[in-house]
Amino acid sequence: MIQSVKDQIRREMSGAALPLIAFSMALNLSVGQITGALKIPVYLDSLGTVLSAVLLGPWAAVVAGCLSNVLAAALGNPTMMFFLPPMIAIGVFTGIVARAGWFRKSSLCILGGVIQGLLAAGLSAPISAHLFAGTTMGGADFLVVFFRSHGYSIFESVLFQGLLMDPVDKVITYLVVFSLTRNLPGRLVTRFPGASHLSTSGE
């Protein structure tokens, strides 16, 4: 058992996979540049984590997710350090469902995105309620205020806000990664450990 986990980690984190993990981290932090330039109101800040979960596997995705939050902190946003648990959950969950073949079908991706969103909301709610009292100065804060003014506790309000917003963001993330990996070129397919769980046009 332990041996097989070790093998799995070695496979997902081979020297050849390192640049892809690094790129995923950079994508997590840079995708905002594209959505910003196009004025699309989504975060998609776990796009890279999901991509590496699908192409490499859960371990690689956890590494990519955690390190991109550390890197974000190093680059001037220390609050990202508090949100490691949801990132880990995204990596593990996506890695598992990708291996089960969920990224072969758009309908399963929508389902996966919804579950992922609920999971992420559940994990980040206690953090943002406890540390930020629900205030992040983000666009979704008005929802928290709305719930709180209707008599819900801070935790409940943050949770409801997350349950409303996160699934949408994660469904889009999943669908984007689904479209990205649906038709990988044949010559890439053999070079990613996770690609055998995708439907590809590969020759």
Added chain:
Amino acid sequence: MSISAKGVDFSYQTGSPVLQDFTMDLRRGECILMVGRNGAGKSTFLKLLNGILKPTKGEIYINGRNTATTPTSELAGHVAVTFQNPGDQIFSPTVRKEILFGPRNLRRENAEELTDRALTLLGLVSKASRHPYDLLPAERKLLTIASAVAMDTPLLAFDEPTGGLSQYEREIISNGLRQLKTDGRSFFIVTHDLDFFLPLATQVLVLSSGRVAYSAPAAELVRNAHLLRKYGVTLPLTTRLLRLLEIDSKS
């Protein structure tokens, strides 16, 4: 179709001009080559052509439209520009779909037909249903040229279209361009491959630190090879070798 650039200045940052007082005219059916050292401002000019960048001074008119005030999506219907790196644009699962992207965006009614013509012209018919990244790098370069051709614009502008290509692909491009030329299309080509494009060209511009250092009809150029060398453009090894042998046999 025409390009007319008058006194164009451009700089990314104030104080370090990339282009200065750049003036040129291109009329229908012409083919202008632009040569010069790396960093002379050649690629920048291509981005000014379709309004991605706007001149800091002066004006560029494409078919009478001022690039400073016309949106890029509209200018794209008049001038198709390709950049050096195919990786910047390729995203479709098949070669055919990739080429269709341009004409679809421009709402060309005969998009399918234009795509077929472009595929034939650049020898990609047998590769039409393959993934672009399953092609060789040289074939991807042909694909970007085909993508531009299929947009059915009167003017085509290329950045180093033959960079890294072997004799075989260069001949495909040369035949393709000849055919497009007889259809009345005009070209603006940024290149180091002078030897290859000279037979097609009507005029050559030499750009040196943002200014037009030399401009002459193509036929005149071979006689002024020493001028080219001064601006970092060299003739092919064998041409130079033959010339050297000539000098040797005379002395």
Added chain:
Amino acid sequence: MRFGTASKFSFSFALALLAFFLPWQVSLSFMPVIVLLEIFLSPFRPLSAGAHKKFLQFIGYLTFLGVLIVGMNGLLLKSGEVVLRLLWFNIYDGGIEFGLNVASRLLLLSSAILLFFVSTPIKMLADFLGHIGLSKKIVTIILLATFYLDQLPQRITQVFWAQEARGAPVRSNILQRLKSFFSILAPLTLSSLVESVDRGMALQLRGFQGYASLSQPRDLQDLKTAFLIVFSSLLALLSYLIWK
């Protein structure tokens, strides 16, 4: 005694830990200390004028966030007595008290972490992570990620231009823009995937295996200081809790 990366890390860590236990008055009084440390003490000096500006900006942002938290809770958390009546809103002192606690904790926690990162170049951070036992692969990933982070903005611009030149509707309505999002993200990702597997192969072609030894030996002096800092702050915390 040497004050290196490890000591700096444990200092920030200790501060972050204290933030969870100290009352808001004490937490807040740490803030000027942190700013002074950042400006005057050499190990905490920021890497560049830009980093210093970013540091101050973030402190400003956190302060603003803190005021918001205090105000919001005073308004929404209806406990204790009304201390202020603004038009038709009531501000409660229980809410204010709660807000102050949350805000000061957040402020100290975040700025402690920031204090570490603002003065630690990513290369030094990567080395440090290697020294505390993380594998060379993790270190390599971080360094590669900074390399990609440097390249991506430029690449995104290039792809944006290339697709705009092909008539992609990047300035149209939201639905069209969503489509354009994919036509920009996809070339970027696809070319980067191809590039990344080739780069991975190139790393191996240059002999990289991921288990080569680290170039620098551990700095024992630094580790000693780090240990002292953690130990004394735990002691201080313990005595504070008992006294309370």
Added chain:
Amino acid sequence: MEITLDRFSFHYAPSQQDVVSGITMGIPKGSCCAVLGPTGAGKTTLLLAISGALAAHYSSGVGEGEIAIGPKVFRPMPDKILFPEVGLALQESHLMISGLHETVRGEVGFSLENIGTDTKVKEEKIVLAMENVGILHLAERNPFMLSGGELQRVVLAALLAVQPAVLLLDEPSNSLDAEATAMLVRILRGLHKNTTVVFSDHQLDLAILVADRFLVLQDGEMVFFGEKKPFLKNLEQFKGFLPVDQWSKVIPQLSRKHAPHIRLLSRLLEIR
């Protein structure tokens, strides 16, 4: 080390046709072999196979025949990267730059670091390698700020620093200007006599200037393998897939008047 290929074939996936097929050749120790052919002839695949990267990175590929490097025989090919005995420079130099070092000096040292070279010896070797390819003046520069030709020399220095017995270069003359090509010719000519070099190219200039063995490929098939004299004699035969037109004009004149024409070519490279 000498390199021998015996009926070596390879294709990338079970259902595909051979990318290289039935290659048989022998390159003696210390010689320089040019692998010539148009795009898609299988040049890169061949170099990857010799380096060991092909088997290590394309697990679905199928090979046949054998490759021998020095005393070691691999059937059909080495299954792991043979660094530091064999050094391969990929066509795109920027990929070979690790991105982990901020200076050319550090980058050149990266390979040495990987094979566990002692720090003091490492410094000496770095300087020597940089001197060798003429980039000492770039030592403290950021590799990603360099031009294509300079970058290629950094990669070359990084490979030469570990003193590989076999040096493989994929299309080294691609997108180099005349000046950079001349520099490359000088570097390859000045290599230690123990280093066996194999490089690919779709043009002839560099090959004619430095190579003593020539392998010509078309669609994965071996069209020619031999020494310089028979290659130049048969030049016309490769018309259609190699740019021979200009050279076949030059060569008769060369052999008539300039017996040791290599000296003339060097002169040409100097004066441009």
